Amino acid sequence: DQQVKQNSPSLSVQEGRxxxxxxxxxxxxxxxxxxxxxxxxxxxxxxxxxxxxxxxxEDGRFTVFLNKSAKHLSLHIVPSQPGDSAVYFCAAWGSGxxxxxxxxxxxxxxxxxx
Amino acid sequence: xxxxxxxxxxxxxxxxxxxxxxxxxxxxxxxxSWYQQTPGQGLQFLxxxxxxxxxxxxxxxxRFSGRQFSxxxxxxxxxxLELGDSALYLCASRLGVAxxxxxxxxxxxxLTVL
Numbered sequence: 001d002q003q004v005k006q007n008s009p010s011l012s013v014q015e016g017r018x019x020x021x022x023x024x025x026x027x028x029x030x031x032x033x034x035x036x037x038x039x040x041x042x043x044x045x046x047x048x049x050x051x052x053x054x055x056x057x058e059d060g061r062f063t064v065f066l067n068k069s070a071k072h073l074s075l076h077i078v079p080s081q082p083g084d085s086a087v088y089f090c091a092a093w094g095s096g097x098x099x100x101x102x103x104x105x106x107x108x109x110x111x112x113x114x
Numbered sequence: 115x116x117x118x119x120x121x122x123x124x125x126x127x128x129x130x131x132x133x134x135x136x137x138x139x140x141x142x143x144x145x146x147s148w149y150q151q152t153p154g155q156g157l158q159f160l161x162x163x164x165x166x167x168x169x170x171x172x173x174x175x176x177r178f179s180g181r182q183f184s185x186x187x188x189x190x191x192x193x194x195l196e197l198g199d200s201a202l203y204l205c206a207s208r209l210g211v212a213x214x215x216x217x218x219x220x221x222x223x224x225l226t227v228l
Contacts (some may be wrong), residue, residue: 032213043118043204044157051214062189089157093213095143099170102147102217 003027004092006105011040015114019077023090023105026071026077030094030103035075038087038107047088080112116140118207118220126215126226132193135223139186139207145169146188147217151202160203163188164211179222190223 005024013019020068021035030050036044050057050064057064063076077084090105119138127133138154139146148160159172163182180190186207192199206217 036219041221043206043221045219047218049214091157099172101159101162101170101172103159104149104157 002106003030003107004103004109005063006090008108009106010109010111012111012113013080015081015082015112017085019075019080019110019112021075021077021088021090021108021110022075023070023075025073025092026101027092027094028071030092032093033064033066033073034067034091034093034102036091036104037084038089044089050111054106077110080110082112082114085110085112116178118205118218120203120205120220120223122223123221124224124226126228127195128228129195129197131195132191133195133225135192135203135205135225137188137190137205137207138222139188139205140218143207143209143218144186145188145208145215146182147206147208147209148188148190149204149206150174151173151204151222153202157204160190171212195227197227200225 003026034049035047037047038044048059048062048064067071087107089107121136145164147162149157151157162170166182177193182188202222204222206219208215208217
């Protein structure tokens with residue numbers, strides 16, 4: 001039962017254009033959402049987060065949008081740079097049974113072409 | 115400030131053996147979580163420890179266990195290894211257990227079971 005879904009395994013974008021990464025979730029108990037970036041041979045690094053009481057959070061080139069009614073969030077990167085090429089994970093904090101834990105999607109590989 | 119360190123970085127074991135992985139959190143961080151990353155399942159939560167107590171546990175069999183010491187260092191043990199246990203095991207630390215407490219990941223231990 002995959003509660004956090006990233007339906008696009010990969011995305012390719014030209015440098016300077018917008019990258020949009022999408023994430024859907026099924027658990028209405030999720031209350032805090034995050035995006036992580038992962039380079040090969042490294043652990044994930046935190047990128048940006050959003051509380052379930054907000055619908056947008058911005059940090060420099062990165063903006064996360066949350067649509068609670070659709071159970072959907074997205075990460076926008078503008079403008080995209082070659083150094084942004086990495087795997088991006090969507091994650092959500094919430095209760096699954098008796099556990100309050102962080103649930104990850106399977107990731108989207110973003111390639112930004114020069 | 116030193117980041118999260120994990121030892122060993124690479125490990126090869128055979129089926130039926132057991133293995134212990136170690137994680138040293140960032141100084142001052144009292145929470146340590148463990149995750150398993152595989153190509154098919156993505157990042158899956160194993161367990162979280164805070165002040166030497168297991169707070170949450172993921173959906174893994176009892177062969178997977180962990181502990182945390184008084185200095186916040188943590189170990190994870192897998193007994194009776196199976197081929198399917200081959201994965202990247204990631205440790206993450208954070209200051210506290212609120213959802214807004216950022217998790218910092220280590221580089222992981224790559225376990226191969228033959």
